[in-house]
Structures are given as C-alpha cells and as structure tokens.
Amino acid sequence: MQVTLADIKRGQQGIIADVSSIHIPLKLLEMGCLPGNMVELVQVAPFADPMYLNINGTHLAIRKETAIHILIDISNE
C-alpha cells in the first residue's frame, strides 16, 4: 500500500517509493532520502510535527509539510 510519509505512525516502517524533486531539498536527498531506501518513524514531537526519522541508517527530523511530498510503500499486515 502506498501512503505519504506524513501518514505513518510512530514505530512504523516503509520503503521510499518516490520523492518529488521539486518540493524536496537536495540536502535531504543527499542524506539518503531516495527511492528504495528504508524509512522508520522513530519519534514525533507534539502535534506530530516535526517527525524524527531513521532513513537508511541516518537519523534526522523533517517537518510534516515536507513529509507529504515523500511517497512510501508499507506492507499490509
């Protein structure tokens, strides 16, 4: 199932399917936010924003407004 990164819950994992290169800064891509990489939501701040992620072994935080431009595949359990 495909959802945006902003929709997943704490502790959930997925594989990045697509990133919109116009809305996503190059810096984020360079930190590993690329199609095919694993992503996990580690922790959220109050109001679920910003989001503390583990992308491909790199731990970083981004805002929800950026996360909606990242599509991920999550396995249906």
Added chain:
Amino acid sequence: MSKQINVALIGNPNTGKTSVFNALTGLNQKVGNYPGITVEKKEGICKLPRGVKAHIIDLPGTYSLNASSLDENVVIELLLNKNDKDFPDVAVVVSDVENLKRNLLLYTQIKDLEIPTILAINMSDRMDYKGIQLDIPYLEQELQTKIALISTRKNKGINELKELISNYKELSITPCLNASEIDKDYFDKLRQAFPNQLLYKLWLVITQDVNFGKVDRNQVEAIDSFKTKSTADLKRLQQKETIKRYQFINNTLKKGQTIDLNSAKDLRIRLDRILTHKVWGYLIFFVILLTIFQAIYDWAQVPMEFIDGAFASLGEWTKNVLPEGAFTNLIAEGIIPGLGGIVIFIPQIAFLFLFIAILEESGYMSRVVFLMDRIMRRFGLSGKSVVPLISGTACAIPAIMATRNIESWKERLITILVTPFTTCSARLPVYLIIIELVIPEGRFLGLGYQPLTLMLLYLIGFGTAVLSAWALNKILKIKSKTFFVVEMPNYKLPLLKNVALTVLEKTKSFVFGAGKIILAISIVLWFLASYGPGDDFNKAEEIVHAEYAGQGLSDIEMQQKVASHKLEHSFIGITGRAIEPTIKPLGYDWKIGIAIVSSFAAREVFVGTLATIYSVENEDVDTITNRMAKDTNRTTGGKLFTLASGISLLLFYAFAMQCMSTLAIVKRETNSWKWPILQLTIMTAFAYIVALIVYQFLK
C-alpha cells in the same frame, strides 16, 4: 624539506572532525576568519614522521559539495581553486563508522575532483558495540584510497593517519565512479567544449550559485552558456547523480561492511524515548537550564571572591611601590580597577561556555531543536532558531552566525533581528553587580533570590526575543520557501579535550576582545575624571572648606567632600551632568549615565567605567560593589542603588542594543544597514520606555 604539506580536513557534521583536528594539532592551532566573510577558519600545524610538517585546515562541516550555506561555500571554493595558498595537497575525509553510507557520498564527490584523498573512519571504538565489521583491503581497493581506522576517543590510529598523510604522493587520484553516465550526451558535449577542464568541476560550477570570483572568471562566463537546461532539469540531474553515487556506495558496502544487528546495542532509542518525550522532554530541558544558572552562581563564587580581593590589593600595592604621581594614579585608579571589573567575570563566563559546549558536543542540542520547532514556528522562527537563542547567552556574534543553517530567509532574518535580546555574557557582569546591590540574599524553595532574579532576566530576554519575532512575522512581508532538515546525531560523551579547547578559545577571545576596549576607555575616563576646567575643580579644597567650615567635620569626611566636589566638576562630571536630565527620570545619576554612554561600545564596559569613576573619587581600599553600595542619590537623598533604580537599570540593559560588534555583524549577515539601524533605535527606545515606567512605578 621546507615545504609544508597542505592538508584539508573535510567531513559531515557530527563525525568528530574537530576532534581529529585537535588530535593532530593539539595546542598548535589558531582560529580566525576567512577574508571578507565571518566563517570561522581553523588551522594548525602537525608534526609528521621524518621531520615533515603539515599545515592543517579544518573546513566547515558539510554533507556534500552542493553548497547551501555560506559555510559550505568555503569548502567548495577552496577545493575548486588550485591557486589558493591553502589548496590541499591531500584531503582527509573524516567519516563516522556508524554513518559510513552517508559519509561516503561526500567522499565520492571529493574523489571526482582528483585530489589525493585519505578516508579516515572515526569512532572505530564503537564498532564492536554496534556489531560492525569492515573489510578494509576491499574498501581501499573499491574506493581507490588508503583508509585510517581511528578513534579520537581512545586515541588510536592517529599515528597511522599521520603516516598516510606524509605518504600522500602514493595515493591514487582516480575517481571511484563515473557519474557522467547519468546524461551521456550532455556531459560529452561539455567535455568537448572544455577539454582541459575536470568534468565534475564544470558540473559544480554550472549547478552552484557560489561566488567563483577567485576561479577563472572567463571560464565561468563561457560555462554560463551551458546552463541550457532549466533549473528543474538540473535539479533532476542532481537527483540522478545522487542516486548513482548511492548505488555505488551501497554496492561497495554490501561486500565491505557487515553489520550484525543482533549484537548492536542502541542507547539512542532509550535516551530519546525520554529526552524527546512530549512531557518529560520539555521538563528535562527546563531543569537543565535551571541547573546551569544555579551552577554559574554557586561554582564561580570562590574564584570570584579571590579575584576581587586580589585586584583590590594589587591597586594598593601599586600605590605603595611606585613613586607618587599622575602616572601611578593612572595605573592604580584607572587601569587596574577597569581591568579588574572584567577579569572578575571570567569564572562565570567560562562556566557558561562550558555548559553550551557540553550541550552541543553531546548531541542534545539537536533534540532541543526537534522539541521546539513546532512552538517556535508559531512565532515565525524555526526550531533551529533555538541554537542561536541559546548560544546567544554566550555572545550574539557567533549566535547570529549560527543562523546560517536556517533554510528559510524569513525565519533566518527574524532570528537575526531578535537574537540580541537574549542575555549575552557581556550583560552578565552588569546584571551580577546590580543584583548583588539591590536583591536580598534570602532563599526560596532552596533556590537563592539572586540566582532566581538572574534566571528571570534570562527568561525576560528570551521571552522578548520570541514575542518580537511574533510581531516581526506579522509585519515583514517576505515570501520564502521553508524547509527544515536537522540531523539527530548519536549521543556522545563530550570529549574533555574538545570542551576544554572550546572554553579556552572562547573565554580568551571574550577577555582580550573586551579587555582592549576596556583598557582604552578606562584610560580616557581616568583622565576625564582626574582633570577639570576652572576654579570649581582646581580650587575645590578652598571652596569645600569654606562651605563646611565650622560644621565640625573630621579630616576624613572633609577629604571625601573635596574628592566628590572635584569629581563633579571634572570633565567627566560636567559631561555627565549635561546628560543627567535625560536619565534622571529612570532613577540614575550622572555616573550611571556616563557608564551607559560608554557601554554603547560594549555592555561590559559599564562595570569597568563605574569601577574607574568610583576609585578616582574614593581612594580607600575597597571592592567596587561596596563603593557603589555606599553612594547616595543627590536628588532623593537616599541610596543611589535602590530596588527601583536597580530594576530599572537591569531592564534597560535587558532591552537596549548596546554592542557595536553585533551591529556590524548584523550588517554583514543581512547585507544592509537597514536592519542594524532598526535594531539600534527600536531596542534602545523600548529599553528607555520600560526603564522609565518601572522606576516611576516602583520608586
């Protein structure tokens, strides 16, 4: 051999690059600025085997050669300019063993520039703990380099790294992948047009907006014609390039690195569960701040009393030893008290720098950024504004420079404009001396009134910063794209050496920077206070004796009357009394007025100025605070420093913009005089009004 090897240390932030720099250079380092810009330039000398010396530059941390800030531009400008005297003979890419994948991205980019490159894999002591194994020979072959496995924490591998640096000529300069495959046609054309140039260098020049002034201008213009692709196309190509690089890195690490997740332990998860918790996270942050302020007071008490006493006796000693005369008086009454007024605050300022260094080194600061982002955004700031606002408690100048990693211009501008409201260490001496004078010593819930007042002043500064940010956010009409990426590094026990060097460096520059101004100002003030025009000054003794004749004053009392009469009619007294009407409604006398005026150079000058004025007036051996406490207000007849005038003064210093260096840096960072002038007028006017209201209300 006379020539030094030029070495550039390059790496992602949080890889311990500075620890490697410290390990290589020790105390043989100096911190300066790159010419024309305020990016910190750290360089040092390292002794290599066989008597060779290396000149080492610690370049600002960057994730890639695609620069997105002034600091990162420095890296790429140096690496693209072969004529720069600092152009590296060899680059050392410092990486963190736990983030090898991401760190290697920058490494492959440097390799494409065909600079001899060593890969230093730091934090190797954590490999067992994380279940990581590396096949070094395989990695060296694939990455076309030599690898140094080092641990600055355990002091391992540094000699091997030095050995590799001294043998840099044996390193391969072949790139480890061919990134031009992402668009063959385009890159073939580029290669044909500039056959003598490095393809990757051309590509960087095309895609970057950096200032290539020092590179060859003509070439850049010719290259401009190659910007045929639209920005969106170029961006897509950059994305392809990044994917291509990661493919290579993933393939290499698949064979060269094994991670046994079962034996990996993770302290991060357990700590983050508490430290970034919705409730505990904020509570812990608050407790940490509270602890810091209590500690600044309690721990610094002993060295401060010692320094205070030492300067008082030094002044007396000088008077006894040197022959009597104007020169001795200048030293004993002008320079020594002026300098003593600032030296006394070294312990507290050093503690403040210590705590900030620990917060940053440990990785905790990123958690604060994460916790605060949402709240700060309501006020038009970014979570990243927290770092400037916290380090602004040390000094607004580095704090304003620290705004550079805020991606949105509007958020950054607002942060720059409000940062001077945070209580910088230059305000600390002023606060401390006034609190000592007007706030009683009692305790409330185990916390002293005095530290609580200090904490309150810090909170007022922070609160004003945030509220004015909110107002600016409503007023300023700037559209800028916002995005926010912050790395959450691993928690690390701060390295003693790093922390100690930071504290030493920062304290030194505070003392010498302020010391020079204070020395100059206290000499000038002494002259102005020791001489005066006309009979009122020169015949002071006769006038005073005539006035108080027959009142039965003792000799000492009479002497004091003469001294204060003289001071009032000295040059400084005349100036001070001329400005007195403007500050009288705030509860200040002319002495405080002079101190305020001179502290527009730098706030801490306030204390030095008062120290000089009071010691000219009163030659007894006494501490500055005691002299100030005894002074009376001629208008009210009561004490000069009362709760009302004290609090009015505290608030004036909390809000007024009194620092020329800060104004200069704001001008530089915003590239316009408009913003610093606005800061100066609005902040100072606000300070005056608040101080006026408070004094009139409390008196």
